[in-house]
Amino acid sequence: MVKSVVTPKDVEHIAKLAKIPVSPTEKRSFATAFEETLGVVNQLRQLDVTQTPTTHQVTGLENVWRDDEVDETKMFSQQQALANGTKVHDGYFMVPRILEEKDV
Amino acid sequence: MSKSSLNTLTLTQTIEGLKQKTFSLQELYGAINQAIEQNNQKLNAYLTLDDKALAKAEKTTHLPLMGVPIAVKDNFCTKDFRTTAASKVLDQFVPQFDSTVAKKLKEAGGVIIGKTNLDAWAHGSSTETSGYGRTLNPRNPNYLPGGSSGGSAAAIAADMTIAAVGSETAGSIRQPAAWCGVVGLKPTYGRVSRYGVAAMASSTDSPGPITKTVEDAALLLNFLAGHDPNDATSSPQQAPDFTAVLNKSIKGLKIGVIYQDIPGLEMVNEKLSEQLQVFKELGAQLETTKALDPRYAIGVYTVVQRAEVSSNLARYDGIRYGHDRSYFGPEAKRRQMLGTYTLSKGYAEKYYDLAQKVRTLFLEDNNQLFKKYDVLISATSPGFAKKIGATEGAAMFGELEDMLLEPSSLTGQPGISVPYYRDPKTHLFLGMNIVAPMWQEQRVIQVADAFEKNTQWNTWRNPL
Numbered sequence: 001m002v003k004s005v006v007t008p009k010d011v012e013h014i015a016k017l018a019k020i021p022v023s024p025t026e027k028r029s030f031a032t033a034f035e036e037t038l039g040v041v042n043q044l045r046q047l048d049v050t051q052t053p054t055t056h057q058v059t060g061l062e063n064v065w066r067d068d069e070v071d072e073t074k075m076f077s078q079q080q081a082l083a084n085g086t087k088v089h090d091g092y093f094m095v096p097r098i099l100e101e102k103d104v
Numbered sequence: 105m106s107k108s109s110l111n112t113l114t115l116t117q118t119i120e121g122l123k124q125k126t127f128s129l130q131e132l133y134g135a136i137n138q139a140i141e142q143n144n145q146k147l148n149a150y151l152t153l154d155d156k157a158l159a160k161a162e163k164t165t166h167l168p169l170m171g172v173p174i175a176v177k178d179n180f181c182t183k184d185f186r187t188t189a190a191s192k193v194l195d196q197f198v199p200q201f202d203s204t205v206a207k208k209l210k211e212a213g214g215v216i217i218g219k220t221n222l223d224a225w226a227h228g229s230s231t232e233t234s235g236y237g238r239t240l241n242p243r244n245p246n247y248l249p250g251g252s253s254g255g256s257a258a259a260i261a262a263d264m265t266i267a268a269v270g271s272e273t274a275g276s277i278r279q280p281a282a283w284c285g286v287v288g289l290k291p292t293y294g295r296v297s298r299y300g301v302a303a304m305a306s307s308t309d310s311p312g313p314i315t316k317t318v319e320d321a322a323l324l325l326n327f328l329a330g331h332d333p334n335d336a337t338s339s340p341q342q343a344p345d346f347t348a349v350l351n352k353s354i355k356g357l358k359i360g361v362i363y364q365d366i367p368g369l370e371m372v373n374e375k376l377s378e379q380l381q382v383f384k385e386l387g388a389q390l391e392t393t394k395a396l397d398p399r400y401a402i403g404v405y406t407v408v409q410r411a412e413v414s415s416n417l418a419r420y421d422g423i424r425y426g427h428d429r430s431y432f433g434p435e436a437k438r439r440q441m442l443g444t445y446t447l448s449k450g451y452a453e454k455y456y457d458l459a460q461k462v463r464t465l466f467l468e469d470n471n472q473l474f475k476k477y478d479v480l481i482s483a484t485s486p487g488f489a490k491k492i493g494a495t496e497g498a499a500m501f502g503e504l505e506d507m508l509l510e511p512s513s514l515t516g517q518p519g520i521s522v523p524y525y526r527d528p529k530t531h532l533f534l535g536m537n538i539v540a541p542m543w544q545e546q547r548v549i550q551v552a553d554a555f556e557k558n559t560q561w562n563t564w565r566n567p568l
Contacts, residue, residue, distance in 0.1 A: 006445075014442075014444050014445045018440050018441050020432065021429065037500060040403050041403040045458070052461045053461070054463070054464065056307065058307070058516030059293065059339055061340075080200040081200075084196075084426070085425065086426075086427065093424060095423055
């Protein structure tokens with residue numbers, strides 16, 4: 001049986017990719033939980049799927065397009081667009097700073 | 105019927121009563137509000153209530169749903185009305201638009217009386233991982249209601265609404281319906297629009313009715329179903345009248361009974377066998393048959409769901425709406441991270457592709473079975489509702505509890521859960537899952553309706 005090993009260091013790496021803050025306790029507990037979960041997934045290896053294609057969707061719909069027209073009923077006013085922003089200033093969203101002065 | 109118990113009416117009875125003017129909207133809302141005041145604080149089924157519901161109802165009496173109160177799971181966006189998905193990330197989120205389901209309900213004259221509790225982001229099968237506290241099972245408050253649509257199922261079971269809407273990714277309508285002794289219908293994937301629903305797993309998410317009776321589920325689905333250009337995965341095909349098959353004979357129908365040989369299901373299968381006799385009496389052909397082991401669906405669903413979650417929840421950046429990503433609860437953190445892991449370079453083939461291949465095996469297996477049978481029947485859940493606190497430290501709680509429902513979620517096929525047993529001591533229920541091929545909701549409605557009307561288990565048809 002294949003066993004998947006997940007270390008707290010792996011968790012730290014995944015957390016960075018997923019942009020999710022995790023505490024040192026979570027790093028350890030998540031590593032255990034992930035190993036347990038992947039253990040269940042590894043049971044799928046008992047099945048022979050060498051000739052089996054993948055299924056990503058079940059409706060069979062393909063190339064679903066909409067007309068390239070502006071639908072004004074779906075447009076937000078500036079006020080509506082900003083209504084749920086936690087930090088709004090002068091009609092703009094305020095975003096966290098990503099560049100330091102040394103980067104400029 | 106006394107005016108104070110109008111809240112116990114089914115959707116069909118309520119519309120009939122309003123039409124005949126047997127009672128007024130004011131009397132109906134009086135009874136509903138009284139039930140909410142008495143029970144909601146304890147059961148925690150509703151997260152937010154609309155105190156203007158009656159006023160809204162009075163303006164819609166000319167429409168088909170005539171102002172009837174409907175509870176809606178809190179992952180459906182409702183314009184100008186708080187929508188949290190039971191996560192603190194969206195604690196103060198007030199959508200500027202309606203989900204298609206909310207819009208359709210309003211256009212048909214339904215009134216969203218309140219938004220119901222769920223596992224945060226619908227990630228779970230207990231309603232215990234909600235950011236706003238667990239919901240309790242109205243049939244026995246020492247037990248969980250199931251989930252993730254636990255608030256909607258509990259609101260129905262406690263008669264705090266006339267009808268309800270939930271959403272299912274793999275069990276989230278049918279399992280809480282089973283645990284709360286109510287009816288839950290998961291339509292075919294693509295039958296009901298996902299537009300404006302906080303997305304979980306986009307390839308299986310299916311909104312649907314949670315109701316007191318099968319005929320209510322059929323009636324409510326009539327108002328929810330249909331193509332929506334805003335959801336590219338919604339089907340362009342015309343939805344039929346789902347109530348047309350009510351009271352229709354099931355004589356000659358071929359029923360395949362599955363999962364009889366799966367370890368751990370002995371109790372639910374024994375009780376199911378006793379109840380299935382009614383189908384024989386009604387002239388259906390009943391046969392036990394073998395289906396692909398549902399335990400494999402656990403692994404498939406786990407990978408597919410977490411992969412899609414990691415993509416869908418990446419949008420919550422706390423800038424345009426909601427709080428930042430530190431507000432995610434542990435369950436949402438784990439799911440997004442595991443999804444990120446199984447989709448990352450080197451692991452996508454090992455896990456994600458493998459899961460999508462086994463998904464094909466389930467599709468092939470069901471299609472094979474449906475050549476021989478009109479519907480497939482099994483228990484909805486491996487047992488009765490679990491005690492409160494059962495999810496603590498159980499990383500795979502939902503996946504295991506929903507094992508029998510995951511195959512039909514992965515294949516997109518419709519299913520309904522209808523009560524088939526009630527324990528005289530705990531007052532908890534078992535539900536029966538009836539599955540049909542794609543777009544054949546009518547078949548599951550027909551069979552469930554026949555069962556409900558010829559047995560004693562529905563507590564609205566047969567008051568306790």
